[in-house]
Amino acid sequence: MTNQHFSTKDRILSAAEDLFAKSGFAGASLRQVTSVANVNLAAVNYHFGSKENLINELFKRRLDELTAQRTKSLEQVLKEPSITLESVLEAFVAPALTLAQDRGGGQSFVRLLARAFAEQDQRLRRFVSDNYGHVLKEFAKSISSLLPHLAKEDLYWRLDFVSGALTYAMSDFGMIKKPPTLSEDQHRQNAARQFVRFAAAGLRAP
Amino acid sequence: MTNQHFSTKDRILSAAEDLFAKSGFAGASLRQVTSVANVNLAAVNYHFGSKENLINELFKRRLDELTAQRTKSLEQVLKEPSITLESVLEAFVAPALTLAQDRGGGQSFVRLLARAFAEQDQRLRRFVSDNYGHVLKEFAKSISSLLPHLAKEDLYWRLDFVSGALTYAMSDFGMIKKPPTLSEDQHRQNAARQFVRFAAAGLRAP
DNA sequence: CTACCATTCAAACACTTGTTTCATACAGGA
DNA sequence: TCCTGTATGAAACAAGTGTTTGAATGGTAG
Numbered sequence: 179m180t181n182q183h184f185s186t187k188d189r190i191l192s193a194a195e196d197l198f199a200k201s202g203f204a205g206a207s208l209r210q211v212t213s214v215a216n217v218n219l220a221a222v223n224y225h226f227g228s229k230e231n232l233i234n235e236l237f238k239r240r241l242d243e244l245t246a247q248r249t250k251s252l253e254q255v256l257k258e259p260s261i262t263l264e265s266v267l268e269a270f271v272a273p274a275l276t277l278a279q280d281r282g283g284g285q286s287f288v289r290l291l292a293r294a295f296a297e298q299d300q301r302l303r304r305f306v307s308d309n310y311g312h313v314l315k316e317f318a319k320s321i322s323s324l325l326p327h328l329a330k331e332d333l334y335w336r337l338d339f340v341s342g343a344l345t346y347a348m349s350d351f352g353m354i355k356k357p358p359t360l361s362e363d364q365h366r367q368n369a370a371r372q373f374v375r376f377a378a379a380g381l382r383a384p
Numbered sequence: 385m386t387n388q389h390f391s392t393k394d395r396i397l398s399a400a401e402d403l404f405a406k407s408g409f410a411g412a413s414l415r416q417v418t419s420v421a422n423v424n425l426a427a428v429n430y431h432f433g434s435k436e437n438l439i440n441e442l443f444k445r446r447l448d449e450l451t452a453q454r455t456k457s458l459e460q461v462l463k464e465p466s467i468t469l470e471s472v473l474e475a476f477v478a479p480a481l482t483l484a485q486d487r488g489g490g491q492s493f494v495r496l497l498a499r500a501f502a503e504q505d506q507r508l509r510r511f512v513s514d515n516y517g518h519v520l521k522e523f524a525k526s527i528s529s530l531l532p533h534l535a536k537e538d539l540y541w542r543l544d545f546v547s548g549a550l551t552y553a554m555s556d557f558g559m560i561k562k563p564p565t566l567s568e569d570q571h572r573q574n575a576a577r578q579f580v581r582f583a584a585a586g587l588r589a590p
Numbered sequence: 591c592t593a594c595c596a597t598t599c600a601a602a603c604a605c606t607t608g609t610t611t612c613a614t615a616c617a618g619g620a
Numbered sequence: 621t622c623c624t625g626t627a628t629g630a631a632a633c634a635a636g637t638g639t640t641t642g643a644a645t646g647g648t649a650g
Contacts, residue, residue: 186627202503204411208608218629223609225627295552297408297499335578339549343586346501346548372541376586380549383585392597414638424599429639431597 187225189215191239192283194232199286202293203233237294237305240277240287245310247273252316263324263381267374270317271344278348279366292349325381333381340377347373393431395421397445398489400438405492408499409439443500443511446483446493451516453479458522469530469587473580476523477550484554485572498555531587539587546583553579 184192193215197206208229212219226232251269255261277284294302322333347369356365390398399421403412414435418425432438457475461467483490500508528539553575566574 202408202410204408207606209606218627219608220610220630221628229608293499293503332578335575336582338553339579339582342552343545343549346552347544369541372538373545375589376542376545379589380582380586383581413636415636424597425638426600426640427598435638 186215186217186221189217190222190225190232191236193217194236195283195286195290198233198236199290199293202297203229234305236287236290237302238309240284240291241306241310244273244277245313247276249313249316252313252320256320261320261324263321263378264374266317266320266324267340267377268370271370271373271377274344274348275366275370279362289349292345295345321381328381336381336383339380343377343380344373392421392423392427395423396428396431396438397442399423400442401489401492401496404439404442405496405499408503409435440511442493442496443508444515446490446497447512447516450479450483451519453482455519455522458519458526462526467526467530469527469584470580472523472526472530473546473583474576477576477579477583480550480554481572481576485568495555498551501551527587534587542587542589545586549583549586550579 190211194206194211197210197214200206201210208222209219212222215221222229222232226235248270251273252266255265255269258265274288278288279285318333318337321337322328322330325333328336356362360368396417400412400417403416403420406412407416414428415425418428428435428438432441454476457479458472461471461475464471480494484494485491524539524543527543528534528536531539534542563571
């Protein structure tokens with residue numbers, strides 16, 4: 179009953195995203211993927227070459243979008259007359275949370291991302307560092323200039339903690355139960371607000 | 385060349401810890417495990433019944449120890465005349481960091497723990513919540529009483545961020561390179577100090 | 591010694607894995 | 621209409637999976 183309006187490639191990508199998020203790369207088989215996608219087993223190797231390559235294209239599709247949103251947000255913030263630590267963090271977080279609440283599979287992808295990082299997947303780390311490292315550096319630079327008294331070493335530690343808190347919280351998104359009185363959008367804004375406050379205070383620690 | 389001084393059971397547990405940390409539960413096979421452990425393949429099912437059960441005993445062995453250390457540390461802190469947020473956090477973190485730097489496989493286990501949480505493994509979550517939940521509640525209660533002005537909802541969000549930062553940072557332990565001038569013990573104390581400062585500030589956020 | 595028991599071992603079990611093969615369907619261009 | 625290249629299909633491939641079996645081992649108690 180999968181939507182036949184989408185191409186075979188897209189149906190495979192979406193099904194893979196869901197299943198890999200649920201069971202891991204090794205845990206979900208191509209037969210499960212193609213079954214959910216309503217596609218022949220051979221289609222994966224035909225369109226993607228291999229399982230490994232399917233995973234790469236999975237990440238590329240989402241990370242290109244996420245990184246683009248982040249650069250756009252950061253650029254806007256840097257244009258403003260008074261730049262705050264909070265606004266920079268917001269520019270970093272908001273696109274990720276939007277993705278985490280996207281109904282088109284973004285939810286799965288965010289969990290997948292958290293999992294991939296926990297897996298210490300060298301392949302993925304290189305991939306992220308090579309393709310999106312410059313954006314992360316931009317954020318680090320902006321944050322650093324807003325905390326001029328902070329030693330470089332302290333900054334690195336804290337940025338590591340911030341990424342951890344974000345990754346973990348996003349993968350857990352929904353564990354902190356959304357009260358029925360809040361819309362999803364309100365819940366997301368709430369999460370962003372909570373995170374930005376926490377992270378900013380942590381970064382500013384005495 | 386695995387140390388033959390240890391029993392078959394222990395050799396299996398250690399090898400499994402390493403391999404599961406490296407490749408995931410689905411990614412590492414029992415044949416790899418038994419090969420590294422220098423043990424016959426059938427030994428796993430003989431001593432543990434199944435791969436699933438092997439994983440459970442893996443967690444039990446380490447978490448029992450970790451939780452015991454944490455309760456002991458917390459009890460000592462609560463005995464002191466003046467209790468600070470920092471000392472409670474320290475009681476929570478120090479045993480974990482000790483484990484993260486233990487040469488007897490603790491390093492692998494910490495990464496395994498981070499991975500298991502990212503996997504959103506329901507089985508493990510129930511296991512942790514059932515067996516060690518009360519200790520976590522103790523910490524939450526202590527922290528809550530030290531932040532009387534903080535709304536319950538805010539506290540929950542921030543505790544979630546704190547666990548995330550810790551889990552992630554520990555699994556990444558060593559990514560922030562230890563300078564050669566520091567001993568491992570100094571590096572660990574440094575990490576603990578950095579984390580406690582960051583987490584305390586985040587929890588105290590305005 | 592004998593009998594017993596827990597342990598180890600090689601081999602096989604049934605099943606799943608990613609990948610390949612080759613036949614088929616079907617479109618658009620000459 | 622015939623040809624061509626892309627896409628899909630069912631089936632098979634070799635390799636790897638967790639688990640089971642039944643025989644061999646070796647130490648211990650009677």
